[in-house]
Amino acid sequence: MCSRREIKMSRYIIKYAVLIALFLSVKTSVFAQSIIRGRVQSNSSEVVENATITLKGSQIKTVTNKEGEFTLNVNVKKGTLVVSKLGFSSFELDFENNNLPLSIVLSTEKKEIEEIIVNTGYQRIPKERATGSFEFVDSTLFNRQMGSDVISRLDGIMPGLLFDKRRGNEAAMIVRGVASLGLTDMRPLVVVDDFPFEGDINSINPNDVESVTLLKDAAASSIWGAKAGNGVLVITTKKGKDNTPWQLSAIANSTFIQKPDLYYSPRINSKDYIELEQFLFDKGTYNSMLNNTSNRPPLTPVIELLELHKQGEVSDNELEEKLQFYSSHDMRNDLSKYFYRAGLNQQYALNLSGGGHNYSSLFSIGYDQNSANTVGRDLTRLTLNFQNTIRPLKNLEIDMGVRYSLNDQKNNHHVGDLQMMSGRNLYPYARLVDESGNGLVVEKDLRGSYLDIVEGREEVLDWRYRPYEELSLADNTIKKSNILFNTRVKYQILKGLSGEMSYQYEYQPTLERHHYSDKTYFTRNLINRFTQINGANINHQIPLGGILDRYYSNIHGHSGRGQANYNNRFGQHSVSAIAGFELRHTSNRGNSYRTFGYDDDLLLTSLVNSVDRLPVYDNLSGGALIPSFNNEYGTVHRLVSSYINAAYTYNDRYTFSASARRDASNLFGVKTNDKWTPLWSVGGAWNISNEPFYQFDLISFLKLRTTYGYSGNVWANGAAVTTIDYRGVTRTARLPYAIVNNPPNPDLRWENIRTINVGVDFGLNKNILRGSIEFYQKKASDIINSVTTDPTIGFNSVARNSAIVNNTGLDITLDSRLEYAGVTWSGHVNLSINKNTVEKYLVEPNSYNSWVGGSGSTISPIVGQPAYSMVSYKWKGLDPETGDPIGYLEGEPSKDYARLTQAIALEDLVFHGTALPVTFGALRNTFSYKGFSLSANIQFKSGYYFRRETINYTSLLSPSMSLSHGDYYQRWQKPGDEINTTVPSMIYPSNNRRDEFYRESEATVERGDHIRLQDVNFSYSISNNNKNMLVKSLTATLYARHLGIIWKKTKSDLDPEVRQVPFPRTIGIGVNVKF
C-alpha cells in the first residue's frame, strides 16, 4: 500500500503545453516565403498579449496583439518557434508550414511556486491550499550540500529549524524554540515515507531523498498527535514516475576532512606543568603514593625522577637535563601526527527509475566509504532501495518497497583510552612514538618501577602500555542493518473517495563487537591481575587468549494504518478529507556478553569464575570479581491512534481546515489514557490575489493564513505509580536487585503544546521577489522537568509537570531571482526569531544555586527568563591583595564560597539572557552563468550567551593533575593584575567552591553572536538534448563546508559554537551524470 511517495510538484518548472492544430483548409504553398499564423492563450483560457514569437536560430520575431494573435513571415518551411512571455514558461514548437493557424497554450510560470505539494506523512496537500506552516526543501536544495547523512544537510536552509551545536553535536535540531524542558526529547519527530522512523537515521542514503517537509504549527503537525510537540520532519524518498522513459543517474563524490585542531583549547604547556608537579612533589602530595607498596599506583616520569633525585640517585645536573627533555615535548604533536589524520568520505550512488502507464519503479544502490579524521575510525555503508507502484486494476493501486542498509563501522581509534588510570589524563609531555616510529611505553595502571620488578617473572605477561601499538591492535566493530519494508493498497471506491491500508515493518539488528586480542594491554592487564601462583603452578584465573565483548540489539517496528480519503469538487466547493486509525508497536531487545580465552582464528572460548571474589596478583588489591557484564534488556512501546483531517475550499479563495487526533499508549497507565483529550487544530487561509477586486499588480500573489491547535509530547519514562527497575545482581551477595525508577507521581500528565500561527505568503512583481512571513505563538504547558527537591524526601530531583514556556517568534523567508546578460542571481534569506520565556513555574523555586552554572546547556525554569537561561554569580572582581574572586551575598561583597555556591540570594545573581540564539538564519546567494553556478551560504546567530571553559585549580592541584586549562597564564599573580584579568590567583590547598564560584560567575560568560561562512558550492553542468548521446547531463561540483567565522561579538579567540575541538573544514568534489 505504501504511498505514492514522490511528490509530483516541486519547484521544477512544469513545462507543459497543449497544441491543437485545427485543419481549416488544405493548401500547399510553393513559395519559400511563408506566413505563420496563430493564437496564444494561457492555460486558464485567457488571451495572452505581447507574447514574443521568435523563429529559433534567427532574428525573426513578432509579438501577439490584443486578441493574442500573431503572424510571422518566415523564409523556411520547417523550423521551431519559441514563444515566451514574462510570467509564463517559455514554450517551443516545431512547425511545418502548411498555413494552418497554430493554437498555442502557455502555462503560467506562477505554477512554479504553487505546485509545491507538501507531504504531512498522511496526505499530500498543495501548499497553495494549505492553512498550516510547512517548510519545504526540494532535491536541488537538499543536494546542494554534500555529505553522507540526511540531517546535517538541513542546517541553515529552513527557517525555524535551529541546529544546536553547543554539545559538539552537529545534528541536534530544535524547531521553533523550546517546548520541552530536557526530559522529553527536544528533537522533532522524524518521519520517513509516512511512518515514524525508529532506527538510525544515518542508514538513509541522502541520495534517495526526494524532498523534506518540516511541519511547524499545530495544523501541520497535530495529525501526528502526542509525538509532534517539537515539530515533525517528513522525509520523502524518490519514486519512479509513470510514463517516463527509464533513466539512470550516477553520483560520485569525495570529501576531504581536515585534521582536527588539537591546539584550539588552551592548555598549560609541558614546562609549566612540570613546575606544578615539582611544587606538589615538594608539598608531599605524592608521598602516600610513593610509599604505597600494596596497590602500586602509577606516577608520572617527572615524579619518579624527582623521587630518585631526592634519594640521591640522580644528580642535580641529570635532573635538570631530564626535566628539560620532558619540558620540550608536547603530546599533542604525537597525537596529531599518529592518532589523527585527514579524513576522506567517498560516496557512490546509482539510481534507475522509470515507468509505463500502469506501473513505475525505482531501483537505487549507494555505497559510502568514510575514513574519519581519527585514525582507526572508518565506516562503510551500502544501501539498496527498490520501490514499485502497480495498477493491476483500474481503481487499484499497489505500492511496495523495500529498503536495506548495511552500516559497517570500525572504531579502532584509541584516543578516548589515552588515560593514566581511569579518569586521569595522561601527562602532557608523554611521548607516544619515538623517532623511528615505534610505539613508546607510557604509564598506565601500575607504577613503572613495580613493573620493572615483575618484568621477566615467568607468570607475568608483558604489562607495559604502548598506546601507539594499541592503535593497530584494536578491533572494534559495529554492524548495523536496517530493513524497511512498506506496502500500501489503495482503492478508488467512488469518484473522490478512496480507501487505503498501509503497513510498514522495520527491523534493525545491531551487533557491536569489541575484540581485545591477547596482545592488547586490556587483555594482558586483566590476565595478569588475576594470575595466581600455587606452589610451582601458575594459575591463570582468566585463561590466556583474547577477550571478546558482544552487544546485540534488535529493533522491530510494526506500523499499520487504515485510511479513507475524500477529495472532490462541486462547482465552487472543494473538499479534501482523511480519516483513519493507526497501530504502532516498537520493541527493542538487547543483550551483551563477554567471552574469555577467545581466539579469533580457532574460535576458542573458555569459562571463568565470575561469581566469587578472587585473589589479585601480588595482592595489588583485595579480592575482586572478574569483570563481566552479561545483560539483557527490552522495551515495548505501543500506540493506538485515530485521526481525522478535513479541508474545505470555496472558489479557490477561502480554505478552512480542521483536524483531530486521539492517542493512547502503554507508556502511561490506563487512567492517563482515559484522561487524554484529543489533540485538535483549526485553520483558515485566504488567497487574496484570487479575489476579483484584487488589482494590485505589484504584489501578484498574496495569501493570508492562520491556524490554532494543540499537539503533545509523551515522556516515555514517567509514571503515576511507583515503578521499579531490575538491574541485575548485587556485587557482594549476588542477589537480584531493583531500584525505584520512579517515585509515585499521580499527577504526571503529558506535555501539551498550543500553537497559533499567522502567515502571509506573497509574490512580488512577476515573482522577482517572493516569500513568506509567519508569526507564531507556541505555548507549552505541563512541561515535564526534573525539579530539584529536598533530598529528605528520598530523591534529589523528581520529574514534574512543572512549567509553562511561551515561545513567540517570526519565521521569514525571502527568495529572489534576477537575470541580466545571461547571469542569473538568486538570493535566499531565512530569518528566524524566537523568544521563549518561562511563564509559570508550578513548583516553588527552592534553591537559586541550581540555576547557576553549566554552560547554559541545561534548562533552568526561572519565571520571566528564557528556558535556556544563562545565570551567573554576580562578580565584583578580584581581591587586589590576594587575587581571590569576590562575589556578593545579599548585596555585600563576600568571599564565603560555601554560601556563595550553595545558599545564594536572588539579588546576588546575574541573568544574562538566553544560551540559545534569539535570532538566527542564513543568507544564500547563487550566481549562475551558462552552466556555471556559485553558491555560498552564510549563517548568523545572535542574541545569546555562552560560558567559556576556565581553570579548575582543585583538579589541577590534585595528585592526578587534570584539566590543565590555559587560563593559568592569565591568573592573578601580583597586585595590579586584577585590572587586566579575572582569573583568580592560584592557592594551595585549593578550594573547590572558590573554583566553582569563579567558573560560574559572570566573568566567564561571553556573547555568542556571530556570522559564519557555512559553505560554498561551485558547480558546472552541461546537458544534452540529443537523444543519441549516451550522457544526457553532467554536473561537476566543488563543495566546501565549515569555512570559518566572518564576525563574532566576543573578544575572546573562541568560536561560540565550539567547546573542545572545532568542526573540521571539509572540501568535496563530485560528479553527477544522467544517462
Add this chain to the structure above:
Amino acid sequence: MRSILLNIICLLGLLQFGCTEYLDEKPDQSLAIPRYIRDLQALMDYEDRMLMHYPAAGDVAADYYYLTEADWEARNVDVRNTYIWDENAQNRQDWTYGYYRIFYSNVVLDHIDKVDLGGQSETNRDNVKGQAYFFRGMALFQLAELYCPYYSIGMEDSEYGLPLQLESDINELVNRSSVKETYKQIIEDLTLAHQYLPEKSHTAVRPSKEAAYALLARINLVIGDYEKGLKYADLALNVDNELIDYGELDANLPFPFTLLNKEVIFYGVSLGTASVHNQTRAKVDTLLFEKFKEIDLRKSLFFVKEGDKTIKYKGDYNATGTSIFGGLARDEVFLIKAECEVRLDKDSDARHTLNHLLKNRYVAGSYGVPDDLKSESLLSYVLEEREKQLLFRGGIRWSDLRRLNQDKRFEKTLQRKLGKELYELPPNDLRYTFLLPFDVVEISSLKQNPR
C-alpha cells in the same frame, strides 16, 4: 458523504475499546510496578543504596587516625573542613543517603501488605517488612548521631530532631521532630523489625533478628539505657555468640580478615570515607597504637608499620583497604554487654564477658582481665578495649566520643595538627552536631543546628 465519515469515526471508536489489553504491555521489560513480595525484596537488596553509603562524617572527624598535611590538602574542602571540625563543615552525602534508605524502606512499607505472595509465603512478607523497619530505624539512628545533639534518657528534650519521613509520597515533606521523638521512632522501628525478622539471615547483607537486637543494644548504650542495652546484647548473643579466634589468622596477609566473616552480623560499608580512610592515607593514631601490647594479636593483624614509620590499618572487616566496615559485628555486642554489665554493677559478669572476647584476641592462654579491676577502673578498662577493638569501624567512635563527653571522667579534647596549625574540639562542643546540608535548609526551611 457525511454518513460515511460518521461510520468511520464509530468504527474507530470501537477499535479503541478493544485496545486496552494491547496497551497493557509494560514499556520496559525490566520495569515493574511492585506486585510481588520478591519485587520489594529486590528493593531491599539494592546494595549500593541500602548497605554501601553508611555515614562517613563522624569517622572523618574521629580521633583514631590522622592525615599528613599533604594528604589533607589534597582532599576537597568539605572533607578538609570536617577533619579540622570547622564550624561550617558540611556533610551532604550522609544526609541524602540516609534519606534514600528511608525512602526505600517507606516504599516497601507502603506496599508490603498489598502485594501478592507470588509463590512465596507470609513468612517472606514478614521478613521483608522487618527489613524495611530495620533499615529505616538504622538510617534514622545513623542520621541522629550526626545531625542531632546528643540525647540520653532523662535528658531534656531538644527541638533539633530529624524530620521523620515515614511515607513514600514525595509530596509530603515533614518538619524536624524533637530529639526524643526521633529516638522514640528509631526504637519503635527496630522493635517492629525484630518482631518480623527471622532469627538469622542466610547472608549478612540482609537484616535479621540478631542484627536488630545488636543495633538496639548499641542504641540503648548510646542513650544510657544500660538495662535494655544488656538485654538486647544478650538476645543477640543468644542467637549466635561465635567469635573469630584471632590466633588462627595469618598476619602476613595484606587483609587478614575476609569479607562477610563469621563475626559479621550485618554487613555495611562507609563508602563515603573512601577519600580519607583509604589505607594509603589514614595513619593510625600513635598513642592508640601504643596501647596494644605485644601479646595482643591485634597488633600484627590490624597494623603494618610503613617505611616512613607511620602505621597503616589493615584489620578492616570490609577487607578492601579503601573504605571501612560500617555494619554490625559480634565483637561489638560483647563489648556492649560488658560495658552495660559494669555500669549495672555486675563486675564479675563483665569480667567474664570481656575474658570471653579477649581470649580470642590475645596469644592463647596469655590473657585474663586483671582481678584488681572493679567498677570505675573496670569501666575504663572496658572502654579502652572498646577503643582498641572498634577503631576504623564506621559510626562507632564518633558516637562514643559524643556520649563519653557527658561524663567528666571520660571526656576528651580532640586535637589535630597540620603544619603549624593546631585545631581543637573541646568536649560537648556544638560542633559535635553537624550542620544540616545548606540546600536542605534553603529548600525546606528546616531549622539549622546552632553554632
